[in-house]
Amino acid sequence: MHEHVVSLDHHRFRHVWASVFTRRLVADCMTHTCTVVDKAPHLVKLDACCQYGCDVDLLEREAILAKADDIRALLRPEVKDVPWFEDEVEEDADYPSGKVVRTAVHEGGCLFLAHDLRGCSIHRASLERGWDFRGIKPAICRLFPLSYEEDMIVIADEYPEYSCAHVDGPTLYRITRDALADIFDPALVTALDAAEAQVLAAEPRRLPVV
Numbered sequence: 001m002h003e004h005v006v007s008l009d010h011h012r013f014r015h016v017w018a019s020v021f022t023r024r025l026v027a028d029c030m031t032h033t034c035t036v037v038d039k040a041p042h043l044v045k046l047d048a049c050c051q052y053g054c055d056v057d058l059l060e061r062e063a064i065l066a067k068a069d070d071i072r073a074l075l076r077p078e079v080k081d082v083p084w085f086e087d088e089v090e091e092d093a094d095y096p097s098g099k100v101v102r103t104a105v106h107e108g109g110c111l112f113l114a115h116d117l118r119g120c121s122i123h124r125a126s127l128e129r130g131w132d133f134r135g136i137k138p139a140i141c142r143l144f145p146l147s148y149e150e151d152m153i154v155i156a157d158e159y160p161e162y163s164c165a166h167v168d169g170p171t172l173y174r175i176t177r178d179a180l181a182d183i184f185d186p187a188l189v190t191a192l193d194a195a196e197a198q199v200l201a202a203e204p205r206r207l208p209v210v
Helices: 058-066 068-072 121-129 139-143 172-183 186-202
Strands: 005-007 015-017 055-057 099-102 146-149 152-155
Touching: 005 186, 055 058, 055 139, 058 068, 058 099, 068 121, 139 146, 139 172, 146 172, 172 186
Parallel strands: 015 152
Antiparallel strands: 005 015, 055 099, 146 152
8 A cells, every 4th residue: 555655844753744744533532433344234242442452662561560450350350360461472673662561362362351341451440540541552563543653654465454544533633642641752742743734735625515
């Protein structure tokens, strides 16, 4: 897939896909009925973006385990005491520690979905117990449907597979703007704001329907 790329004035990220500023996502994924759009008929799969688990930096793994009691209290009995992460550690220079593991998968979804409500039990525990999920909830999850590779901000490969990508809503950048500032630095958002203005100025003007 060919993507138009825009330059960024940032010390780490030098480019961004222009479509980050124009493609959209449902405004509230927690109330959206997720379907996998390449299945016929569309297969309903709530929290579909979490079905494969995720990569977790080793520093994030330690932060999650430090909150294990709060998280475990929300999990279903069958996953409370099983290993939450796979054993294999992979090298990945894009992550702060340089190493990642994957979360375990249970019944077709990330293990941290195995509680009595929708969404991530790490995020839920932070809300219910009053602690900040930043640095604990995996960064890759907070950024979805954006991702990054080397010096470029991109859109995750699986984004078009889910129904949330095919409804009107905020742009992918606006959904993830705060997370980008938290995970990287405010200077990245400054650079992305400038790129957004450049991309939107070049977009055809939408006339109102009368």
